[in-house]
Amino acid sequence: MENFVFHNPTKLVFGKDTVEKIGEELRKNGIKKVLMIYGGGSIKKNGVYEKVVRSLHDNGITKVELSGIRPNPVLSKVHEAIAVAKKEQVEAILAVGGGSVVDSGKAIAAGYYYEGDIWDAFIGKYAVKKALPLYVVLTMSATGTEMNGNGVITNEETLEKLGFGSKYVYPVVSIVDPTVQYSLPRDQVVYGAIDAISHVMEHYFDVAGSALIDSIDEGIIRTIMSATEKVIEEPENYEARANLCLATTLALNGLTKMGTTGGDWSSHDLQHPLSALKPEVAHGAGLAVVFPAWMTYVKDLISEKLIKFGKNILNLGDDATAERTIDELRRWYKSVGAPITLKELGFTQEDVQKVTQIASKHAPLGKVKRLDTHDIENIYRIAYKF
Numbered sequence: 001m002e003n004f005v006f007h008n009p010t011k012l013v014f015g016k017d018t019v020e021k022i023g024e025e026l027r028k029n030g031i032k033k034v035l036m037i038y039g040g041g042s043i044k045k046n047g048v049y050e051k052v053v054r055s056l057h058d059n060g061i062t063k064v065e066l067s068g069i070r071p072n073p074v075l076s077k078v079h080e081a082i083a084v085a086k087k088e089q090v091e092a093i094l095a096v097g098g099g100s101v102v103d104s105g106k107a108i109a110a111g112y113y114y115e116g117d118i119w120d121a122f123i124g125k126y127a128v129k130k131a132l133p134l135y136v137v138l139t140m141s142a143t144g145t146e147m148n149g150n151g152v153i154t155n156e157e158t159l160e161k162l163g164f165g166s167k168y169v170y171p172v173v174s175i176v177d178p179t180v181q182y183s184l185p186r187d188q189v190v191y192g193a194i195d196a197i198s199h200v201m202e203h204y205f206d207v208a209g210s211a212l213i214d215s216i217d218e219g220i221i222r223t224i225m226s227a228t229e230k231v232i233e234e235p236e237n238y239e240a241r242a243n244l245c246l247a248t249t250l251a252l253n254g255l256t257k258m259g260t261t262g263g264d265w266s267s268h269d270l271q272h273p274l275s276a277l278k279p280e281v282a283h284g285a286g287l288a289v290v291f292p293a294w295m296t297y298v299k300d301l302i303s304e305k306l307i308k309f310g311k312n313i314l315n316l317g318d319d320a321t322a323e324r325t326i327d328e329l330r331r332w333y334k335s336v337g338a339p340i341t342l343k344e345l346g347f348t349q350e351d352v353q354k355v356t357q358i359a360s361k362h363a364p365l366g367k368v369k370r371l372d373t374h375d376i377e378n379i380y381r382i383a384y385k386f
Helices: 019-028 048-058 075-088 099-111 186-204 211-233 238-250 266-277 283-298 303-312 322-335 349-360 373-385
Strands: 011-014 033-037 062-066 092-097 134-138 150-155 160-165 173-176
Touching: 011 019, 011 238, 019 048, 019 092, 019 134, 019 173, 033 048, 033 075, 033 099, 048 062, 048 092, 062 075, 075 099, 075 150, 092 099, 099 134, 099 150, 099 160, 150 266, 160 266, 173 238, 186 211, 186 238, 186 266, 186 283, 211 238, 211 303, 266 283, 266 349, 266 373, 283 322, 283 373, 303 322, 349 373
Parallel strands: 011 173, 033 062, 033 092, 092 134, 134 173
Antiparallel strands: 150 160
């Protein structure tokens, strides 16, 4: 087990009828004016918008709205929002939506006090020194961004989808009401679950770790898998939905990172070019394809951990092997409706070359095996031919 420091400053407000508490939380922290950002308008259909607006009004909070944040959020929208926030002199960012909205909120909050292009934070040219406070009302559980200091944005001009991290962009308060997620389409539930599973696996297959954290990892993944199956059958099963929501939050709030070297993350780095090239490809869908391909490529280096994964998570017992674990994980992905090849995602052989070029800009990737351009292309080709 590696040395570590664990500190998570986000206040998590979880459960039924908690959306209405957002105004009170802002007021208690002295916030009087916010930039409220959201996506395509689903929050107006499921009642979240009305609840948030009423709570802001009742607590004397003025809002400026900016909608239109899309899945796989883009830098141009972040630039637009930063300009609005500065013009209106808001005191906080209120992100109402899923991971894309929250990640955008982090970039906006960090860019508010920066005179340059906030993309500099994503390419390592700027370390965030200050940010507006960020508040979250989560409407889709997947990324864990509601309780961490990380964000991912796509630069449409360079076709790069990159992340940044800063202690200054942890949400001050995140509200998670599982009931507002009852109406989510099945594919969003599935892809969100796979995203969260992948977050845990990035740490589980780290070059270091501990038996305790492994057990926590295994419990989170088992919970996500069983809750996802139940939610697909019964979308309004509160206990299943609540377990799924909380598990996805714990998957990336720092808990599973303790005692590791920080995770491998090459599978995420390999997925991001897929969504950068084809924005319609959901992050979780891409991970369902790429992660098993990475496992296959490096299986000799993680065979013991794969066998443990197969036994303790996939119930393979003494029949668990590295190969069978990978096959069973892919079988489960397919059983819940996820794609398991690049072909299913609409990629061609020519696209494999394109995403290899994009991913290779930041090579070498990963820790289990340092991936160069040759390795990256081989993994994509495994994902294509699976």
